Amino acid sequence: MKWLAVFLTLVGLGLALGWPQFSQLAADSWRRHGTPRLQQPEGWPRPVYDFSGNPLSRAGFELGRALFYEPKLSRDDSIACANCHQQFVAFANAGHRLSHGVNNALGTRNAPALFNLAWQPSFMWDGGVHPLEVQPLGPISNPVEMAETLAGVVRKLQDDPRYPPRFAAAFGSPRIDGQHVLLALTQFVGTLQSADSPYDRYLAGRVRFNAQEQRGLAVFRAQCVSCHREPLFSDYSFRNNGLDAEPRDPGRAHITERAEDRGLFRVPSLRNIAVSGPYMHDGRFETLDAVLAHYAEGIVSSATLDPALRQGLKLDAADRAALRAFLDTLTDERFLHDPRFADPGEDS
Known part of the structure; x- marks a missing residue:
């Protein structure tokens, strides 16, 4: 399937401005023009993930953002990605040694921070998942995390009247499928960029x-x-x-x-x-x-x-x-x- 392909390297733009200056300009651009951007800061290598196969759009990014905070991705509608990945600690899991899942299940590994994922060639502590689009399948299907299937997620989102119009805006059809769920999540997590310390x-x-x-x-x-x-x-x-x-x-x-x-x-x-x-x-x-x-x-x-x-x-x-x-x-x-x-x- 298309979402299982390993994408080519993104050709990033060289920036004349220092990154902190540009970071603010990029944020302002998002607000003015409504389109998210992944930028290559000066001195950084090119990203591994290529958004040309998953073109960034405001609709796709905002859909991915909604899905990241959506507990319907778990079997009992109790756990969202954001439960274990909280923004104020760089999308790590504040104060928890191990990830927590449905029915108070306890994972076996610490939930990592999420940022600059477009530069990361593989995912999970053991590198068992790649490319970036496939990564959400790990926690969604893990029995001690979200314990759901991608088909189950699609069914629940299709039945929620808020989501078909959002998928139509992002991908051209109100019919939801697993590929578009993963692509939308990737538009969000793939643009979690940290380079202004x-x-x-x-x-x-x-x-x-x-x-x-x-x-x-x-x-x-x-x-x-x-x-x-x-x-x-x-x-x-x-x-x-x-x-x-x-x-x-x-x-x-x-x-x-x-x-x-x-x-x-x-x-x-x-x-x-x-x-x-x-x-x-x-x-x-x-x-x-x-x-x-x-x-x-x-x-x-x-x-x-x-x-x-x-x-x-x-x-x-x-x-x-x-x-x-x-x-x-x-x-x-x-x-x-x-x-x-x-x-x-x-x-x-």
Whole structure:
């Protein structure tokens, strides 16, 4: 089917303006002209996802936004995507180690933050889903999450008088099908773009870092950048970061069935990391300080431990404090409070 195709790389526009300036211009353009845009900030790689196969429109974006906040996507109409992905914490799951599903079911992994997904080549902690359009099928069909079928979602939306006109506006027909449900969701989540943090403004020469933040950036570039590559702050590889000697969750090996992939998980982006805990694939660390302590003194050896971590990271107390200050500069407050991405039921 068309929505299962792997799309070609999007040819992004080079921007003469610094990204923070352009971010505001893009937001204003949405409001004036009514059409969402995915932009390629200066210095960023081209996105992986190609919207030419799913042309962005205001109607499609707003439909996807409504579906993201729609509990009808779950079997008992109680759980929406937004239940586990809340905007004020970068669409992570505030205060919950693991995802919660229908009938109080508890998932096995932490719900990740959602942003810059158009640059991400695969999804889920084990990379078992791609391309972006297919990703919503995972939580929709997972028995410990939404526990629904795509056919069931389509049936409920078709019976809701609010939705056929919205699908007609977005895709030309009031007859709802699963492909268009996924395409609409992709128009929303694929444009959740975060690129206006103090770090981005620093790169653009619009703000200065204080001495602690500057030291933290130096520590980061010396110790962390091999996995958390700028400007996306992830290389989207799969690595064992020393959590367990014998991982209970096989991680990437669940997909590849290769012993050498046991305990490997996708490297998450560090953008908005200060607000998107708990941390790790199982949410075991509640604070960033606990995460930094793990890398400095808590690495557990195993057969698949990433070679870069075999000696741990050389982080003394001053380094950790500086690194913590730098990580705070990756929080994009505009993204966390952008009304374009909020629950449409809260629109005034």
